[in-house]
Amino acid sequence: MTKLNIFTIVPIVIVVALLSAVFTGIARRYSLKNKIIDIPNERSSHEIATPRGGGVSLACITICSILLGYIFDLLAQDDFLALFFSLTAVASIGWLDDKGDISSYWRFIIYSIAALWSLCWVGVLENIRLGDLIIDISFSFSIIITWLGIVWLTNLYNFMDGTDGLAAMQAILASSLGFILLLLQKEQGYALICLCLASASAGFIYWNWPTAKIFMGDIGSCMIGAFFAIFSIITDKSDIMPVSLWCMLLSLFICDATFTLIKRIIFGEKWYQAHKIHAYQLLVQMGMSHKTLLLNFILINLVIIWPATFFAWLYPHLAVYLVFTLVCILFFLWLLIQLKYRAFMGKHIGN
Numbered sequence: 001m002t003k004l005n006i007f008t009i010v011p012i013v014i015v016v017a018l019l020s021a022v023f024t025g026i027a028r029r030y031s032l033k034n035k036i037i038d039i040p041n042e043r044s045s046h047e048i049a050t051p052r053g054g055g056v057s058l059a060c061i062t063i064c065s066i067l068l069g070y071i072f073d074l075l076a077q078d079d080f081l082a083l084f085f086s087l088t089a090v091a092s093i094g095w096l097d098d099k100g101d102i103s104s105y106w107r108f109i110i111y112s113i114a115a116l117w118s119l120c121w122v123g124v125l126e127n128i129r130l131g132d133l134i135i136d137i138s139f140s141f142s143i144i145i146t147w148l149g150i151v152w153l154t155n156l157y158n159f160m161d162g163t164d165g166l167a168a169m170q171a172i173l174a175s176s177l178g179f180i181l182l183l184l185q186k187e188q189g190y191a192l193i194c195l196c197l198a199s200a201s202a203g204f205i206y207w208n209w210p211t212a213k214i215f216m217g218d219i220g221s222c223m224i225g226a227f228f229a230i231f232s233i234i235t236d237k238s239d240i241m242p243v244s245l246w247c248m249l250l251s252l253f254i255c256d257a258t259f260t261l262i263k264r265i266i267f268g269e270k271w272y273q274a275h276k277i278h279a280y281q282l283l284v285q286m287g288m289s290h291k292t293l294l295l296n297f298i299l300i301n302l303v304i305i306w307p308a309t310f311f312a313w314l315y316p317h318l319a320v321y322l323v324f325t326l327v328c329i330l331f332f333l334w335l336l337i338q339l340k341y342r343a344f345m346g347k348h349i350g351n
Contacts, residue, residue, distance in 0.1 A: 013202070016199035017199045019061065019203065021206045024057045024214060027214065028054060028213060031054070038215050038217075045276060050212060051215070052098050052217040054217060055219045059087070059091040059219050061197075065196035066080060069193055079122065082118040082120075082122045082230055085114075085117060086117050089113065090223050091222070094217065094218030094219035094222045095219040111151045112151055114154075124139070125149075125237075128244070129242040129244060131312060131319025131320060132317045133320050153250075154226040157224055158221040159278065160280070161216055162278065164209065165205055165290070165291075166280065166294060167221050169205065169294060169297060169298060172201045173298070175201070176198045177310070182241065187235075193231070204216070209294075245309055245312060251305055251326055252330065255330040256278050256330075280293060282341040286340065308325070308326045
């Protein structure tokens with residue numbers, strides 16, 4: 001393979017982004033023609049009926065990049081088998097759900113099978129690494145926590161795909177820095193897959209930038225969530241990039257969804273039911289536009305999350321402190337939004 005450098009990276013980015021934009025445009029026409037439309041309801045953050053399923057371009061490009069990586073001997077066979085078939089299964093059930101609602105029961109079954117399939121090839125996490133801190137875990141517990149992590153992130157990413165551009169931008173930001181860190185370690189095969197995901201997401205966001213002309217749908221959001229979950233295990237098991245660094249890159253999504261889930265459980269709510277009380281959704285309900293939310297999301301990633309992740313990678317002995325600090329910052333922001341929303345609702349009801 002030709003070495004990845006500025007003269008190969010730029011053409012790849014341009015070609016993949018253009019392909020994604022074109023395929024997304026085709027998907028939009030198909031969705032409009034076949035009435036694959038997201039109709040606003042009480043749980044929606046949008047007010048205009050919008051076609052969905054645009055994530056088919058992301059799924060096809062990402063899965064094809066994995067196939068090409070294997071064909072050109074840039075990806076080990078076990079890694080290929082884990083990623084290719086798991087992501088294909090998740091994307092397929094996502095597409096069926098976008099076309100016509102599939103029960104959460106069947107989606108959970110497919111996600112679980114896909115997670116177990118991937119673990120058969122890449123194995124389970126034998127320890128949790130936070131830089132120089134290594135916490136060993138038993139084999140039986142590691143099976144549960146690794147399987148649960150894949151299923152949770154697959155669903156979590158879908159939960160967080162609720163406003164224009166947010167899920168696509170998270171994919172761009174996480175896979176872009178992942179690409180840089182992998183390239184610095186001369187892991188060109190893995191880096192190339194991240195580059196393709198980032199580029200495909202950039203092409204898709206042309207159509208998904210506020211105000212969105214098409215939504216990603218389950219085929220895109222669930223596939224991306226499953227990709228990051230399985231890919232992070234692969235790089236962790238290969239001693240290239242631990243899961244903890246990927247969690248840092250995805251921390252805005254992970255923390256919002258997890259804090260909200262814990263809150264719902266504590267207050268005795270039906271945590272398994274759909275809702276629109278994630279922090280980012282509350283901001284929209286308080287009047288923040290989708291575009292402003294997205295720009296703030298980008299700012300937090302570039303100013304806080306990217307530096308924290310980079311320094312945790314560069315100085316492993318500081319990783320524990322950086323992860324703790326990052327979680328505390330994001331919890332403070334999450335809590336602040338909860339309190340502001342409570343005051344907003346109190347004032348709104350009072351009037």
